[in-house]
Amino acid sequence: MVSTWDGAEVTQQHHSTGVTATVTVPAGQTYETTSGWSVLTQDDSGTPHVLRAAADGSTTDLPVTGLPAGARPAGYVPGGSVRRAAIVYTLDGTTSVGLVDLRDGTFRSYVTGVAAAPQVRFNDRWLVADWRHIRVDAAPGTEPGRLPRSPAEPVAVVGDQLLIGNPAFVLPGTKPALTALSLTTGETGTVLANSYGGMVPTPDGGALATAGPSSFDWNVHRITPTADGGTATTKVARVPADRIPVEGLAMAGGELFLDGRQGNGHRI
Secondary structure (H helix, E strand, C coil), X not given: CEXXXXXXXXXXXXXXXXXXXXXXXXXXXXXXXXXXXXXXXXXXXXXXXXXXXXXXXXXEEEECECCCCCCEEEXXXXXXXXXXXXXXXXXXXXXXXXXXXXXXXXXXEEEECCCCCCCEEECCCEEEECCEEEEXXXXXXXXXXXXXXXXXXXXXXXXXXXXXXXXXXXXXXXXXXXXXEECCCCCEEEEECCEEEEEEECCCCCEEEEECCCHHHEXXXXXXXXXXXXXXXXXXXXXXXCCCCEEEEEEECCEEEEEEECCCCCEC
């Protein structure tokens, strides 16, 4: 799904079918994000809305209910679900995270007392916010569990696994990898070795990540949940090796060094 926002219109197009839809944002509302065919907006009073394109070309408008009185939304986060979206909100100086059911507009809080800009990842089973996790179907009042913090980023929740990648640093002699932390057992494992760079959750409950042994064998991998709550990986696209013009050469200590600039302007 590709969504483009231009003024008061959000145009959506399904990748596989080519089907398109246009959602008109009502006056007094501002566009926040999209999740599947749903468009999330916020009105001047701070109330979130779920908009969808109707069959006759009009736009349906569903106000979100269930936010605590006085809460002010601070962020909207799509994730590994087309049924739900996360809303980060503040109330009396405390930041919390919950999920809105996009079918009926009902909201439920899950994690309270998180960082001002928490990292939020979720699917239809789990919500992870600021390294705290809870089942989406947990009984109201259930306390989230705490996860060990990592120098890497939470990438996505796939099945019962929190995928973690793009570490801030790696030990000498090691290479970055995309790892999985089981939200049920606490066990960890490697999903993709030599993986870093592009990593995103997908609305179907999976994820996409780049990995490979070298720039000549660099691929986009699709990560999907398995029946037992684990993950499976499939190569879906090859990333061509980057061509870097050589701008300078030097020889020292029996080694040849080159100087060049990548397409993004970074020098090597």
